[in-house]
Amino acid sequence: MSLADLGFRTWSIREPGRPAIYRVSAGGLVNSLGSGATALAFGFFLYDKTGSAVWLSIWYFLSFGITGIFTPIAGWLADRFDRKQIIIGADIAAALCSLSLILAHGPVMLVGIAFFASIVGRAGGPSFGAAIPNLAGDEPLEWANGTMSVAFNIGTLLGPILGGAIYVAAGRSVVFGFDACTYIVAAIAISTLRMPFRAASGEDEGEDDGSTRGVLRGFRIVFDNPVLRSLIVIWAFGFFAVDITLVGDLPLARAFGAGALAFGVLSAAWGAGSIVGSLLGRRLREDQGAIGIAIGVVGIALSAGLIAISPWFVFVVVLSGTLAVASGIEDVAAFSMIQRGATDDVRGRVMSTFFTLGLAANAVAFAIAGSLVELFGPRAIYAISAAASAICIPFLAPIFRMHPRHQPEAADEPTEAEQDVAGDG
16 A cells, blocks of 8 residues: 555655645744744753853844855855755755754854854845735735735744753753754655746846846845835845844843733734734735835834833833734735745845844844943834834835835836846736
8 A cells, every 4th residue: 555545645745735734833833932032042052051141142142143254155046046945955964963962062062053043044044025915826925925924923932942841941051952853854845845936937048057147136136126125125224223222122121120021922922913014014915015014114103202201100011012913914925026026036135135134223223222221222113113114114105105016017128137127917
């Protein structure tokens, strides 16, 4: 009797659509649980070993900031090679990194492995983002991105809780081993998808393999297109506005005289708001992308500004959740707009351009936030966040004006970059 006769044939998914998106979302949920658990355990262990916040800053900078310089290469790989194999390879390499952390003890080795793990983790990002339109098939991109965002945000919310419990009960080795298992589960989920991760026509001819021109092509496409150019400004400032508040949460809770429990409530409000925002984002229609972006920009500016002046902590908790809702809606709308904004043969590099600018914004936010809290207090962080988001409001105009009916697909004399840009029509 064959495996197919036993029903194992149903494990593989051969057509794009909802089953494929649910499968990758399940893998993403498991993977984000492991990543969240490891981030908490790694931070605790590194601080216990060194007793120094400087090492934590080095870890944040290397793992969440500087690795962005490698992202354009990952985008080029996504447009040149088999995206499915790149994603699976990145997951397996990340699993090996997690296992290596079990054997590491000194801070230099710990941070070095974390740095390398961050690089291989970034390697699959552009391939994954570029493949979503192919995996979604006829399903709306907003629904697909929203579904995956819900799964990711649930894992991000529960991962640190799970990691803390395992760390206390069994130690850091079990946490890192669990993380390695989640990467393998995610790789298996991807391997069971039997449909193409690239369009059949996506050959991207006319470039020499390995050329710098090819690696940086995504930047030219983005900055030559008015919609994508405005969107990447909003994307970068949005990353900065949100990430800088993450550093201000605990100092603000303490400024209200609240303890660890109150900080936990604040974190839970953010996590719950992110999930709600993703759920609302998946209900957007294709022609509502600009509205979703506007909700994010205005919602973050208002929520952060009100947190900066709120006299009551309970309002801060509610507003933190509201800020997360706005950010979640904006993320879904932005991802869908980016994916529609380029043809399949260059989508990996377009995605990597946005990832690179977002990681650069991360690096700036984490680099200056601590000093700003020391100098001006935690409320100033939220005022800066509100200002950063408010800066984006003028950049909404080109998006509303040109999305989705006036994408540059019918220009009389299209440039090379415009030829790469796909309209929504």
